[in-house]
Amino acid sequence: MPSRHNASDNNQTINRRNVIATIGAAGAASLAGCGGQSDGGDGSDGGDGSDGGDGGDGGDGGDLFPLDVQLEVNADNSDRLQMVELIAESMEQTGYFNTTVETYEWNTYVGRVLNPEYQNNGYVPCIGLSGTFNPGSFCNALHHSSNIGACCNLNGISDSELDDMMDSARYGVDVAQDPELRAERYDEVWNYLADERYSSITHFGLATSVSNTDLHGFDMWPFQGGLYSYNMFAPQEEQVMWIDRDNAAGDSDLSDLSEGGTLSMAISANVESFDPPHSSDTTSTLAQNFIYEGLVANDKQGNIHPWLAESYELLDTTDVDRTAYADYMSAVGTTEEGAIDTDEQVIVQHPEDSPAEDDEVRVLLPDDATEAAEDGTYGMQYRYNLQQGVEFHNGDELTAEDVVATYEYAENSVLAPQTFDSVLTVTQVDEYTVDIYAQVADAEAERSLPALLILNATQIEEVEKGNIDPRQGNTPIGTGPYEFSEFEDAQYYEVTKFDNYWTEQKGVSEAFSWFDGSDEFPDGPVIDAFEIDIVPDNSTRSGALQNGEIDSTYGLNTSTLDQFDSSEEFLLYEIETGGYEYIQYPVNVAPFDDARLRQAINHLIPRERIVENVFSGYGRPAWTPIPELAQGSGTADAEALEEELRPTNEYNVERAEELLEQVAADN
Numbered sequence: 096m097p098s099r100h101n102a103s104d105n106n107q108t109i110n111r112r113n114v115i116a117t118i119g120a121a122g123a124a125s126l127a128g129c130g131g132q133s134d135g136g137d138g139s140d141g142g143d144g145s146d147g148g149d150g151g152d153g154g155d156g157g158d159l160f161p162l163d164v165q166l167e168v169n170a171d172n173s174d175r176l177q178m179v180e181l182i183a184e185s186m187e188q189t190g191y192f193n194t195t196v197e198t199y200e201w202n203t204y205v206g207r208v209l210n211p212e213y214q215n216n217g218y219v220p221c222i223g224l225s226g227t228f229n230p231g232s233f234c235n236a237l238h239h240s241s242n243i244g245a246c247c248n249l250n251g252i253s254d255s256e257l258d259d260m261m262d263s264a265r266y267g268v269d270v271a272q273d274p275e276l277r278a279e280r281y282d283e284v285w286n287y288l289a290d291e292r293y294s295s296i297t298h299f300g301l302a303t304s305v306s307n308t309d310l311h312g313f314d315m316w317p318f319q320g321g322l323y324s325y326n327m328f329a330p331q332e333e334q335v336m337w338i339d340r341d342n343a344a345g346d347s348d349l350s351d352l353s354e355g356g357t358l359s360m361a362i363s364a365n366v367e368s369f370d371p372p373h374s375s376d377t378t379s380t381l382a383q384n385f386i387y388e389g390l391v392a393n394d395k396q397g398n399i400h401p402w403l404a405e406s407y408e409l410l411d412t413t414d415v416d417r418t419a420y421a422d423y424m425s426a427v428g429t430t431e432e433g434a435i436d437t438d439e440q441v442i443v444q445h446p447e448d449s450p451a452e453d454d455e456v457r458v459l460l461p462d463d464a465t466e467a468a469e470d471g472t473y474g475m476q477y478r479y480n481l482q483q484g485v486e487f488h489n490g491d492e493l494t495a496e497d498v499v500a501t502y503e504y505a506e507n508s509v510l511a512p513q514t515f516d517s518v519l520t521v522t523q524v525d526e527y528t529v530d531i532y533a534q535v536a537d538a539e540a541e542r543s544l545p546a547l548l549i550l551n552a553t554q555i556e557e558v559e560k561g562n563i564d565p566r567q568g569n570t571p572i573g574t575g576p577y578e579f580s581e582f583e584d585a586q587y588y589e590v591t592k593f594d595n596y597w598t599e600q601k602g603v604s605e606a607f608s609w610f611d612g613s614d615e616f617p618d619g620p621v622i623d624a625f626e627i628d629i630v631p632d633n634s635t636r637s638g639a640l641q642n643g644e645i646d647s648t649y650g651l652n653t654s655t656l657d658q659f660d661s662s663e664e665f666l667l668y669e670i671e672t673g674g675y676e677y678i679q680y681p682v683n684v685a686p687f688d689d690a691r692l693r694q695a696i697n698h699l700i701p702r703e704r705i706v707e708n709v710f711s712g713y714g715r716p717a718w719t720p721i722p723e724l725a726q727g728s729g730t731a732d733a734e735a736l737e738e739e740l741r742p743t744n745e746y747n748v749e750r751a752e753e754l755l756e757q758v759a760a761d762n
Contacts, residue, residue: 160759161192163195166182167204168204169198227725240252249679264280265537271412271537277538286740297705299714299715301710302670302674304322304668308666309338310358310666317672324381333612333616349616355622360625368564371510406480420534421457429453443534445458475536477533478528479545481528485574494527497550501548513546517537577625587629592622695752
């Protein structure tokens with residue numbers, strides 16, 4: 096068996112992007128139950144059926160094998176830990192590896208693995224991510240060199256050919272205007288990743304939530320950060336939840352809707368920050384979505400609807416690449432570590448310059464970017480016409496000034512890497528109109544350009560960046576249906592209904608020209624308040640729900656879900672998500688720089704056993720790197736892609752040993 100250690104250190108938590116799943120089991124990227132089994136399998140995972148069984152002798156690999164391998168994982172997600180232990184045991188049983196599993200508390204772990212120096216350790220980390228409707232979130236985050244130390248390129252993968260392939264699937268007039276070409280290019284990316292095997296995605300999770308029968312009208316959302324904001328009020332799908340403690344939920348419809356009440360719930364992690372651009376963990380996003388809103392909103396199929404923007408349109412697309420900005424760029428120095436030496440947000444770096452190799456590089460800074468756009472140098476120009484009469488919680492009216500200030504506030508924030516990979520600049524046209532420019536034509540522009548939650552310009556002027564948080568003495572101010580009420584760090588927070596919420600003032604039909612739903616659908620959320628306890632332990636949250644202390648929670652151990660599902664006192668909800676778990680190989684440390692070693696370990700990951708034995712069936716093996724919700728724009732033929740890639744991801748000890756013998760022969 097692999098040995099297991101519990102470690103702690105004082106590594107600072109490093110900024111990370113919002114794709115990180117900070118959830119427990121069965122959430123957007125979660126695991127449960129274990130296995131760690133060593134019985135000889137029945138062949139259900141493919142290969143030769145030797146899923147478990149006696150270990151080998153490691154061949155004749157000389158001094159290389161058995162290879163010492165340290166896998167790392169956060170200890171406070173018991174399901175993820177058990178999955179990693181199962182992988183470690185599977186590796187060790189071949190006789191080619193001596194495996195250990197190191198565990199860390201979540202915040203320590205995130206700071207550890209996102210430290211750019213981590214890539215030099217030679218460790219194999221496991222983490223969970225929540226992807227998006229865009230296929231790029233299932234390859235770029237893990238593998239694009241721009242995400243080293245940001246999220247979630249943990250082991251310093253830098254492959255210029257792969258960078259170009261991923262960029263060509265997203266950027267350019269050709270893919271922006273031709274979805275089929277875009278899908279074909281992503282298929283090239285998936286095949287390339289299968290050959291190089293920089294990471295191994297194990298499975299796509301099922302997001303689950305459990306509520307008592309007092310909560311009516313609840314439905315699942317595929318991303319945990321929007322789970323409760325979607326349910327409290329989503330006219331794009333006539334979704335609204337309410338409390339009725341006298342009648343049991345199950346077959347309720349809008350005619351049964353009851354207003355008022357306080358919903359009590361429990362979440363699995365602390366809210367790291369109420370400051371949207373300067374935080375990115377899923378739990379913080381969940382809390383922020385009560386308070387703030389964006390220019391647009393999605394439905395469950397990924398369709399985009401105007402929200403704080405009454406309408407929007409694409410005004411212009413031009414065929415430029417990032418070298419077009421050369422005349423507007425400034426020359427700045429570089430550091431010994433190969434970083435760009437400037438305190439300003441770098442909007443575009445000249446593609447021909449390298450901070451790692453050059454003493455000076457050309458970069459486009461914010462003022463330069465605005466000048467370029469004014470001169471007509473840009474990739475896309477989108478115009479957003481704002482809703483009028485939208486009130487912030489402090490009484491200010493939403494104007495274009497707030498939108499521009501929000502994007503300036505996001506400069507050099509946690510979300511800056513995923514904002515300014517596309518955004519060129521944001522300019523005010525008039526009091527209620529803004530233009531957002533893309534650097535180059537971007538197939539994801541309609542979703543990615545307006546992605547920020549909109550903040551209040553008055554508050555932005557009064558606080559330091561990153562300090563919109565009650566722990567810093569600053570009450571978060573948004574336009575959302577609920578306003579901040581109370582927060583006790585790591586204990587609980589509360590939000591209460593905002594009396595002047597703008598959709599209730601206008602009426603949902605007037606607020607949204609696209610709304611064609613029932614006259615019975617309310618003009619805003621109907622629940623008065625939310626009381627949210629912060630309870631990291633899954634079993635404690637489960638017990639609180641069973642004892643009637645809370646009305647709803649999520650991310651429980653999958654081993655308990657069947658019990659809730661069979662009870663008449665609770666309702667279980669589930670949906671396949673964009674959440675996924677992955678391990679990543681230290682490609683810059685020998686012998687992991689050999690793709691054959693990485694391929695071999697990938698063949699030792701028993702994906703079907705992980706889903707069935709660890710997650711009790713609440714998940715789907717990742718035979719390809721892309722889930723159902725992103726397949727529409729991410730592959731030309733999902734069935735053909737699975738047929739092609741599944742053999743590279745199936746459990747196959749015999750093939751793994753062949754590859755390991757090849758590695759041994761060359762060492």
